[in-house]
Amino acid sequence: MSSAVLEKENAVALKKPKEIKLDIGTKTALIISVLLLLLMVVFPLLNILTRASEGTGLEVFSNVLKSAITRKIILNTIVLGVVVATLGTIIGFFLAYAQVKLNFRGKKLLHIIALVPLITPPFAFATAVISLFGRSGIITRDILGLTPTLYGLPGLTIVLSCSFFPVAYMSILGMMRNLDPALDEASASMGASKLRTFFKVTFPMLIPGFASSFLLLFVEASADLANPLVIGGDFTVLSSRAYIAINGEYDVPAGSAYSLILLVPGLIVFLVQRYWGQRKSVVSVTGKPTGTPTFIENKVAKFFLLFIPVFIASFIVLIYATVIFGSFAKFLGVDNSVTLDNYRYIFSGVGYDAIIKTSMMALIATPIAGLLGMVLAWLIVRKVRRGREFIDFLGMLGLAVPGTVLGIGFAITFNDVIKIGDTTVLPQLAGGGAIFGGAVAIVMVYTIRSSPAGQRSGIAALQQINPAIDEASASLGASGFRTFRKITLPLIRPALLTGLMFAFAHSMTTLSPIIFITTPETPIMTQKILAEVDSGRFGNAFAFCTLLIFIVLTVMALINLSVRGKSTNTANTPIVRA
Amino acid sequence: MDQIMKDSSSSSNLQLRNLSKVFGQGNGKVTAVDSINLDINPGEFITFLGPSGCGKTTTLRMIAGFETPTAGSIMLDGQDMSALTPDKRPMGMVFQSYALFPHMSVYENVAYGPKTKKMPSAQVKTEVEAVLDSMSLTALANRSPNQLSGGQQQRVALARAMVMRPRVLLFDEPLSNLDAKLRAQMRIEIREVQQRLGITSIFVTHDQDEAMSISDRIVVMRNSKIEQVGLPAEIYLRPASVFVADFIGISNFLEVASVEASSAGLAKVAVLGKEIDVPAHEDALTTKSILLVRPESIRVKRVQGSNQTIAGTQGRVKQVVFYGEHVEYRIETELGIIIAVASDPIFEEIVKVGEFAEFSFDPMRSWLLPADTH
Ligand SMILES: Nc1ncnc2c1ncn2[C@@H]1O[C@H](COP(=O)(O)OP(=O)(O)O)[C@@H](O)[C@H]1O
Ligand SMILES: [Mg+2]
Numbered sequence: 034m035s036s037a038v039l040e041k042e043n044a045v046a047l048k049k050p051k052e053i054k055l056d057i058g059t060k061t062a063l064i065i066s067v068l069l070l071l072l073m074v075v076f077p078l079l080n081i082l083t084r085a086s087e088g089t090g091l092e093v094f095s096n097v098l099k100s101a102i103t104r105k106i107i108l109n110t111i112v113l114g115v116v117v118a119t120l121g122t123i124i125g126f127f128l129a130y131a132q133v134k135l136n137f138r139g140k141k142l143l144h145i146i147a148l149v150p151l152i153t154p155p156f157a158f159a160t161a162v163i164s165l166f167g168r169s170g171i172i173t174r175d176i177l178g179l180t181p182t183l184y185g186l187p188g189l190t191i192v193l194s195c196s197f198f199p200v201a202y203m204s205i206l207g208m209m210r211n212l213d214p215a216l217d218e219a220s221a222s223m224g225a226s227k228l229r230t231f232f233k234v235t236f237p238m239l240i241p242g243f244a245s246s247f248l249l250l251f252v253e254a255s256a257d258l259a260n261p262l263v264i265g266g267d268f269t270v271l272s273s274r275a276y277i278a279i280n281g282e283y284d285v286p287a288g289s290a291y292s293l294i295l296l297v298p299g300l301i302v303f304l305v306q307r308y309w310g311q312r313k314s315v316v317s318v319t320g321k322p323t324g325t326p327t328f329i330e331n332k333v334a335k336f337f338l339l340f341i342p343v344f345i346a347s348f349i350v351l352i353y354a355t356v357i358f359g360s361f362a363k364f365l366g367v368d369n370s371v372t373l374d375n376y377r378y379i380f381s382g383v384g385y386d387a388i389i390k391t392s393m394m395a396l397i398a399t400p401i402a403g404l405l406g407m408v409l410a411w412l413i414v415r416k417v418r419r420g421r422e423f424i425d426f427l428g429m430l431g432l433a434v435p436g437t438v439l440g441i442g443f444a445i446t447f448n449d450v451i452k453i454g455d456t457t458v459l460p461q462l463a464g465g466g467a468i469f470g471g472a473v474a475i476v477m478v479y480t481i482r483s484s485p486a487g488q489r490s491g492i493a494a495l496q497q498i499n500p501a502i503d504e505a506s507a508s509l510g511a512s513g514f515r516t517f518r519k520i521t522l523p524l525i526r527p528a529l530l531t532g533l534m535f536a537f538a539h540s541m542t543t544l545s546p547i548i549f550i551t552t553p554e555t556p557i558m559t560q561k562i563l564a565e566v567d568s569g570r571f572g573n574a575f576a577f578c579t580l581l582i583f584i585v586l587t588v589m590a591l592i593n594l595s596v597r598g599k600s601t602n603t604a605n606t607p608i609v610r611a
Numbered sequence: 612m613d614q615i616m617k618d619s620s621s622s623s624n625l626q627l628r629n630l631s632k633v634f635g636q637g638n639g640k641v642t643a644v645d646s647i648n649l650d651i652n653p654g655e656f657i658t659f660l661g662p663s664g665c666g667k668t669t670t671l672r673m674i675a676g677f678e679t680p681t682a683g684s685i686m687l688d689g690q691d692m693s694a695l696t697p698d699k700r701p702m703g704m705v706f707q708s709y710a711l712f713p714h715m716s717v718y719e720n721v722a723y724g725p726k727t728k729k730m731p732s733a734q735v736k737t738e739v740e741a742v743l744d745s746m747s748l749t750a751l752a753n754r755s756p757n758q759l760s761g762g763q764q765q766r767v768a769l770a771r772a773m774v775m776r777p778r779v780l781l782f783d784e785p786l787s788n789l790d791a792k793l794r795a796q797m798r799i800e801i802r803e804v805q806q807r808l809g810i811t812s813i814f815v816t817h818d819q820d821e822a823m824s825i826s827d828r829i830v831v832m833r834n835s836k837i838e839q840v841g842l843p844a845e846i847y848l849r850p851a852s853v854f855v856a857d858f859i860g861i862s863n864f865l866e867v868a869s870v871e872a873s874s875a876g877l878a879k880v881a882v883l884g885k886e887i888d889v890p891a892h893e894d895a896l897t898t899k900s901i902l903l904v905r906p907e908s909i910r911v912k913r914v915q916g917s918n919q920t921i922a923g924t925q926g927r928v929k930q931v932v933f934y935g936e937h938v939e940y941r942i943e944t945e946l947g948i949i950i951a952v953a954s955d956p957i958f959e960e961i962v963k964v965g966e967f968a969e970f971s972f973d974p975m976r977s978w979l980l981p982a983d984t985h
Contacts, residue, residue: 056696501710504677505768507697508704509724509775519723523714 058514059416062408063424069405070427073481074434077442078296081289084445090286097294107294110270113189114255114298120194121250122243125201127341133209135335136328146346149353151199152538152585155259156562157578158192160571161355163264164365166191171366184266192264193254195349200253201246208242209235227329248302256295256435258545259559263566271295272437272545279549285445292438303433356582359575375576384577387556392584394472394555395540398479399592402536405480406487407529411521413488414495415503416513428488431481436545439478444549447474463550470554475547479540486539487532494528495521534589541585622653622809623688623701623778625674630683632669643669645835646683654809656802660822661832662858667815670832671781674813676700687778702779703772707787709764711756717767718743718752724775742774745804762793769801773808780805782814786821794818798825819859823847831855847905851892853983856903863909863949865902867979872896878979883946884923891979901982908976909951911940913960914967921945925969928962942968 055063084090096103128147132140150158165172166183173179181187212235225233261273271291279288329335359365363372379385409428413421431439447463461467463474502524506516522529544559551557558581565573632644644666651657659667672678674685676697685692692700712720721742725735743749746766756764765785772780782801786794802825805812816822822829823843831838831846831854839851850856853864868881870891878891882902889902914925921927926944937954938961951970953961962968 056698499708499710501706501708502712504675504697505704505706505710505712505771506723507677508675508700508702508781509727509771510698511723511727512698513696515727520712 055416056512056514058512059412059517062514062517063412063417066405066409066412067424067427070424070430070481073477074427074430074439077439077446078430078434080446081293081438081442084286085289085293087286089284090290093287093290093294106269106271106274106291109186109268110255110272110295111298113186113193113268113270114251116186116190117193117197117254118247118250120190121198121254122201122205122246124194124198124341124345125203125205125246126239126243127338128198128202128345129206129209131339131342132206134329135338136330137335137339143342143346146349147202147342148199149349150196151535152542152582152589153196154542154559154562154578154581155196155257155544156263156559156566156574157356157582158196158352159188159260159263160566160574160578161352161359162188162192164359164571165351165355169366175366182266184264185268188264188266189260189268192260193257195345195352196257196260197250197253198345200249204246204249205239205242208239212238227331248305252299252302252433252435255298256437256545258437258548259563262563272435275437275441276548279441279444285441288441289445292435292441295435296438299433299435299438303429356575356578359572360579362572362575364572365575375572376580378573379576379580383556384561384573387558387561388580388584390472390555391541391558392588394476395479395537396588398476398483398540399533399537401476402480402483402540403487403529403533406484406489406532406536407491407522407525408517409484409488410491410495410525410528411517414492415500415521425488425492429485432485436482436543436547437549439482440546440549443474443478443546447477447550463552465552465554467552471550471552472555474550475555475557478546478550479536479543482543482546483532483536483539486535487529490528490531491525494525498524530593533592537588537592538585541581623811624653625649625651625779625811625813626684626686627651627670627674628684628686630670630673630685631681632666632673632678633681642835644673644680647837649830649837649840651811651813654811656805656812656814656825656827658814658816658822658826658829659832660816660819660829660858661838663817665832666835667817667832668783671704671783671813671815674779675702675704675781701777702781703775703777704781704783705765705768705772705785707784709756709768709785709788711764711767711771713756716753716755717748717759720756720767721748721771721774724771728775738774742770746770746773761789762797765789765797766800769804773804776808777810780810780812782812784815784817786816787818794821795824801825823859831858833858849890849892849978850903850980852980853901853903856978856980861906861950863904863906865904865946865949865977867900867902870896870900870979880979883944887974889974889977889979892981894981895979899982900979903978903980904949904972904976906939906950906952907954908972909949910971911942911951911953911962912969912971913962914969919967921967924971925967928964928966928968931962931964933961940968942970944970 085093093103097107128143131137132144163183164170166181167173168180168182170183173181183191255270256272258272258276261268261270262276265273271294275288275291275295278284278291329338355365360375361371361373362369363374379388406428409424413425413428417424434442443463447459447467448461450457450461451459462477463471465471467474498521502520503516506520507513511519542559544557544563547557548560548563551560558577562574562577562581565571565577627647627649630644630647631642634641634643647666647670649657659670661667669678673680674692676692676695676699680693687701712723715723718739722735722739725738726732730738740749743752746769748763748766748770751759751763751767756767759767768785785801786797789797798821801814814822814825823846826843828840829843829846830840833854839846839855841849841851846855847859850859853862856862856864865882869879871879873879873888876890877888878896878900879886879888880900880902891900918925921943922945926942926949928940929943929948930941932939937952938956940951940953940962942949942951949970
């Protein structure tokens with residue numbers, strides 16, 4: 034290298050090079066997504082903060098220290114969260130363990146049954162459990178001659194554990210499947226027994242999975258609104274208290290304040306979870322397990338390990354049977370004669386309207402949520418370097434925030450026109466008199482509650498894809514956006530599918546955020562079910578639930594067909610070695 | 612096709628000026644590339660060679676546009692590349708993992724670039740078919756990448772980059788996932804295609820044989836810096852430093868007693884009790900220096916009779932490894948262990964372990980270079 038050449042060029046070389054810019058398509062996607070998130074989550078939350086600091090809201094806060102009643106409500110919420118999180122995680126673990134480590138007939142079926150609660154409408158469990166095990170329950174009174182009190186913590190524990198354990202099941206299952214069987218083999222080859230291998234090798238590696246399941250369940254259970262309303266009795270929790278404040282006492286500041294307290298554990302857990310997630314180094318997802326999985330063959334061990342899974346599965350089947358049978362009964366447990374009256378009632382009245390409108394709004398929200406989730410995942414994993422953490426946080430916030438909180442936030446934010454200075458930037462989106470009868474706000478809630486699931490599965494899928502594939506596309510001249518459409522999206526199609534199905538099921542079955550913004554023009558199925566349950570017409574509630582499940586399953590099947598049908602399914606073809 | 616042919620027939624030159632890359636900040640700072648300067652000539656095949664972690668990949672990725680340089684510039688035919696995103700740079704890249712699109716057939720993989728460029732579909736077809744044909748991939752056109760062997764995937768990756776007629780082709784250890792035999796075959800294939808089209812190419816590897824056999828010039832890197840740039844023969848026979856000599860091939864480094872300038876390019880040194888004139892690096896006269904003798908330059912002969920000591924050019928054979936076409940000796944000498952290779956050996960003359968041997972080398976086959984100061 035001749036130094037004369039170098040010196041001549043130094044002037045040019047020392048200039049600091051420009052940052053490589055995102056292309057225009059990517060930048061647009063980034064800006065639109067962030068604006069959407071700000072509008073749909075951050076803005077409502079800020080409004081809650083403002084309203085909660087008014088008169089009665091501040092009173093609620095000071096009562097946290099002064100009033101025994103308020104403290105009891107908070108304690109109830111925590112107890113419920115802890116109990117359900119513990120039970121749910123244990124159930125989830127046993128089911129996951131059975132899937133991965135045991136060989137038995139009906140394994141697939143068990144898997145499907147374990148996922149069913151995810152698409153089950155709220156109240157289905159509660160009403161069925163009351164009908165079966167309540168004071169005048171078919172099993173408790175008619176068969177066993179007992180009259181237990183279900184209302185309160187016992188009933189909530191049963192119902193919420195059964196509703197939420199699939200979250201734990203899926204996350205632990207995913208983790209166990211990614212454990213390299215070679216680790217077990219290594220342990221066995223060093224002379225360790227199966228039991229020792231489990232406690233010394235498998236279990237420690239699953240601890241992060243347990244912890245994160247526990248936290249997720251804690252948040253879900255402590256924030257649930259539907260079940261405390263139906264089966265909570267006088268076991269008041271923060272979400273039901275906030276609901277009463279707003280819908281019963283018309284005290285918005287107090288409702289905002291209760292929901293803000295509810296937000297605290299959710300946000301803490303969310304942050305802890307994220308911190309945890311970043312240090313996940315224990316389980317290496319190589320996508321290439323090197324050993325052959327081995328199954329537990331010992332008959333006795335198998336029996337005990339299968340006991341809980343089979344019990345839970347039977348219970349879920351029983352609940353479903355009750356719901357479906359109950360929908361055709363005059364009054365389940367009292368008059369079991371078969372009738373179509375319940376369905377007749379629904380189709381003749383506002384029920385029909387609710388079915389159509391709820392489905393329509395969910396169908397509109399589903400693709401938006403799916404796309405938003407995937408775009409966010411793509412931006413986070415592939416495009417944005419600085420601030421990716423923040424965008425991920427914003428995106429997940431929609432689900433991390435309890436539904437009650439989000440609903441109240443939406444109600445106080447969008448029940449009015451939004452102005453900057455004197456110019457109206459957004460018309461009234463929620464409540465009576467809003468455009469499209471308040472449907473816009475409901476679709477927004479559906480979207481923001483569902484997109485995080487798409488975002489998570491999208492991120493997981495993208496992390497499995499070698500970044501060199503994106504780079505190859507770029508080096509062939511494709512813009513960031515073309516790469517997303519032609520390479521990324523097709524490759525994360527399975528994740529998109531999961532995201533879309535979840536989005537739809539979640540929208541159809543959600544209650545807590547919607548109940549605060551539904552209007553007479555936009556009747557919502559879950560809210561109608563609540564009304565039926567409230568007035569003791571369980572038969573109608575069962576019929577509603579059955580229809581809801583039917584719609585969800587049908588649409589999921591359709592999504593599955595339409596999205597999967599397009600993929601060039603070459604993944605399973607054998608590798609030909611030349 | 613003609614249009615694109617014209618682009619590539621006038622090959623491009625590439626200049627790196629004070630190119631640097633620092634990852635991270637504060638305590639976690641890693642200088643991956645440190646002020647690299649390099650001029651690559653049109654149509655040249657350049658190899659970046661060096662141990663793992665020395666900054667080869669980072670340099671290549673900065674050229675491709677996947678990493679933003681912390682300082683310095685990249686000029687292609689006099690045009691500054693730094694403002695261009697990877698998709699706007701007229702460069703093709705072949706990845707270590709091949710990075711074939713798993714949801715597309717071989718044909719679709721290769722057609723992806725031309726379609727992205729909005730080439731008319733008839734032309735896409737002819738272009739792609741021509742490239743597939745030239746890489747003997749026509750029969751595999753409808754296969755999915757996961758139905759291909761490693762070597763076939765490699766060829767598709769190359770075809771996919773090639774069809775774009777890039778002005779620069781970048782390779783990041785593209786052969787490291789192949790077995791030895793296929794590797795040797797593929798490097799001939801890559802070299803052939805590169806020469807046929809005259810595309811300026813940069814090839815990253817840590818395999819010296821690969822570098823030697825494929826390159827016009829080799830860039831040896833060490834600790835984020837360029838250690839030497841030269842023809843393969845220069846790198847091997849006239850290494851600029853102990854590091855380069857050591858990294859490429861096997862080296863004997865002999866301590867020399869006195870060094871003084873002799874005639875042009877030569878130095879007079881005292882080594883193993885003799886005074887000889889040896890070719891010398893220009894810095895070898897001014898600093899502490901050391902004499903490089905490659906094993907194949909050393910002749911070994913059994914010592915008969917009574918004078919069996921370790922002194923001067925005589926030593927005791929510690930190890931003999933017979934490879935067929937050559938024998939490798941490890942000889943204990945007054946300067947330590949020396950490795951010698953005798954090719955095409957005569958059976959009776961192979962020295963056995965424990966026997967004493969007289970060794971010698973032609974001074975012109977040795978090379979005096981500065982001792983390592985790192
Ligand atoms: N994205 C990155 N972030 C931080 N450090 C990096 C990154 N990429 C490379 N490095 C570091 O830069 C140095 C050079 O890496 P690399 O260019 O990959 O070396 P090579 O290809 O020669 O093996 C190494 O120390 C590596 O750890
Ligand atoms: Mg590398």
